[in-house]
Amino acid sequence: MPNMSLKKLPAREQDPNVRNKNFLEVSQGYDEAMAMEEASRCLNCKHRPCVSGCPVNVRIPEFIKLVAEGKFLEAYDVITSTNALPAICGRVCPQETQCESKCVRGIKGDPVGIGRLERFVADYAMQHGVAGPKEEIPSNGKKVAVVGSGPAGLTCAGDLRKLGYDVTVFEALHTPGGVLVYGIPEFRLPKALVRREISKLEEMGVSIKTDMVIGRCISLDELMSEEGYDAIFVGSGAGLPRFQNIPGENLCGVYSANEFLTRINLMKAYSFPETDTPIKVGKCAAVVGGGNVAMDAARCAKRLGAETVYIVYRRSEKEMPARVEEIEHAKEEGIIFKLLTNPTEIHGDENGFVKAMTCVEMELGEPDASGRRRPVVKKGSEHTIDVQTVVIAIGNSPNPLIKDTTPGLECQSWGGIIADEETGKTSKPFVYAGGDAVTGAATVILAMGAGKKAAAAIHEELSK
Numbered sequence: 001m002p003n004m005s006l007k008k009l010p011a012r013e014q015d016p017n018v019r020n021k022n023f024l025e026v027s028q029g030y031d032e033a034m035a036m037e038e039a040s041r042c043l044n045c046k047h048r049p050c051v052s053g054c055p056v057n058v059r060i061p062e063f064i065k066l067v068a069e070g071k072f073l074e075a076y077d078v079i080t081s082t083n084a085l086p087a088i089c090g091r092v093c094p095q096e097t098q099c100e101s102k103c104v105r106g107i108k109g110d111p112v113g114i115g116r117l118e119r120f121v122a123d124y125a126m127q128h129g130v131a132g133p134k135e136e137i138p139s140n141g142k143k144v145a146v147v148g149s150g151p152a153g154l155t156c157a158g159d160l161r162k163l164g165y166d167v168t169v170f171e172a173l174h175t176p177g178g179v180l181v182y183g184i185p186e187f188r189l190p191k192a193l194v195r196r197e198i199s200k201l202e203e204m205g206v207s208i209k210t211d212m213v214i215g216r217c218i219s220l221d222e223l224m225s226e227e228g229y230d231a232i233f234v235g236s237g238a239g240l241p242r243f244q245n246i247p248g249e250n251l252c253g254v255y256s257a258n259e260f261l262t263r264i265n266l267m268k269a270y271s272f273p274e275t276d277t278p279i280k281v282g283k284c285a286a287v288v289g290g291g292n293v294a295m296d297a298a299r300c301a302k303r304l305g306a307e308t309v310y311i312v313y314r315r316s317e318k319e320m321p322a323r324v325e326e327i328e329h330a331k332e333e334g335i336i337f338k339l340l341t342n343p344t345e346i347h348g349d350e351n352g353f354v355k356a357m358t359c360v361e362m363e364l365g366e367p368d369a370s371g372r373r374r375p376v377v378k379k380g381s382e383h384t385i386d387v388q389t390v391v392i393a394i395g396n397s398p399n400p401l402i403k404d405t406t407p408g409l410e411c412q413s414w415g416g417i418i419a420d421e422e423t424g425k426t427s428k429p430f431v432y433a434g435g436d437a438v439t440g441a442a443t444v445i446l447a448m449g450a451g452k453k454a455a456a457a458i459h460e461e462l463s464k
Helices: 032-039 060-068 072-080 086-092 104-108 114-127 151-162 191-203 220-225 257-266 292-303 324-332 401-405 444-462
Strands: 027-029 143-147 166-170 207-209 231-234 254-256 284-288 308-313 336-339 341-348 354-367 373-377 383-386 389-392 431-433
Touching: 027 114, 032 060, 032 114, 060 072, 060 114, 072 086, 072 114, 086 114, 086 191, 086 444, 143 151, 151 166, 151 191, 151 231, 151 444, 191 207, 220 231, 231 444, 254 257, 257 292, 257 389, 284 292, 284 383, 292 308, 292 324, 292 389, 308 341, 354 389, 431 444
Parallel strands: 143 166, 143 231, 166 207, 231 431, 254 389, 284 308, 284 389, 308 336
Antiparallel strands: 341 354, 354 373, 354 383
């Protein structure tokens, strides 16, 4: 019998006042009984609307039915037939705007907890030691280079390897994983888990070369002409931070969210001096922005000992791009939201360190091109807050290195590579691209979807 509860079963979580002082994972997920109970809420609809909401088309009702029956490892096989990184997606996908937004159970109550079930299945499979490849994959004699080891590159590499290609992934940093290791904090996505998912690809025969900055060490053209690659997929992400261009952004204590999160997540600054990278966070920190990256930075600042942490965002909560769950978690952890507020200047002391930030209040006017109401400055609303740390989290764009070193590669004026949405094909023959390098900063799962489409298109072209 289906479980007709209108409510989604909540996941187990660390207490907010404990977790805002540690970097352990916040959500503890479901246990076996909870997973079976939540899975029994699925109506197993004939039209499977949830699948159309998933960028990698996970066979959702099929895997959920197996969970309800307690067949967790079979459920894992169903998920991994289309999704190479289920333990990651179950944690960081915005399910509420994707698969779960299409769930029929969600019409009168909560949708089925698809993301939580995916996470449970992936974790169960890892704990029971079956998360590796089953058989040797014969080589088809063709070589493909993948630039970047984030979600787009890893997905593309995994799909091409399954088809028999010799795949080499080139990663600029010293650790593979892209935004999964430098951007998303440990308490949302444990790094050991990312390493496990990547080692599964290596066991399948994907080769990963780190410390390889493509466009510096070697160009795309050289990969083909000198190294003999038949095709290239560029999934180099969006690692170039944007700033507001207000006075005082060069002061000590002002970070881009990229630098702030990279120091913490990739370089483990929270365990300094056991690790080499320090990070200085004052008594009061302000994070400018309203997306998931801003929430991550604010929640990290709190964990690093800031007594007061503000999120400063120029629109209202309704316009915030961050996930509802992220906003809720931040509030529970004591982050203070200064909404309809925009910084105009950062002030320093005599030694060049941040001591305060001047802000203005905003009102929402007419909708702009994005469909969100445009913020307008409220006259006479200037005020100053005391802060020692400011993190700018207003978005990232692609690094111009590949664009500048690749003749014939057409790009947008802001730096995104122009690629066909269905195939990832660029203006340059045998070069494909996808993920944040094409769209600008977006989500892990959309990047994975792009990597998947490009792998299929590369296979089609190279099979001709």
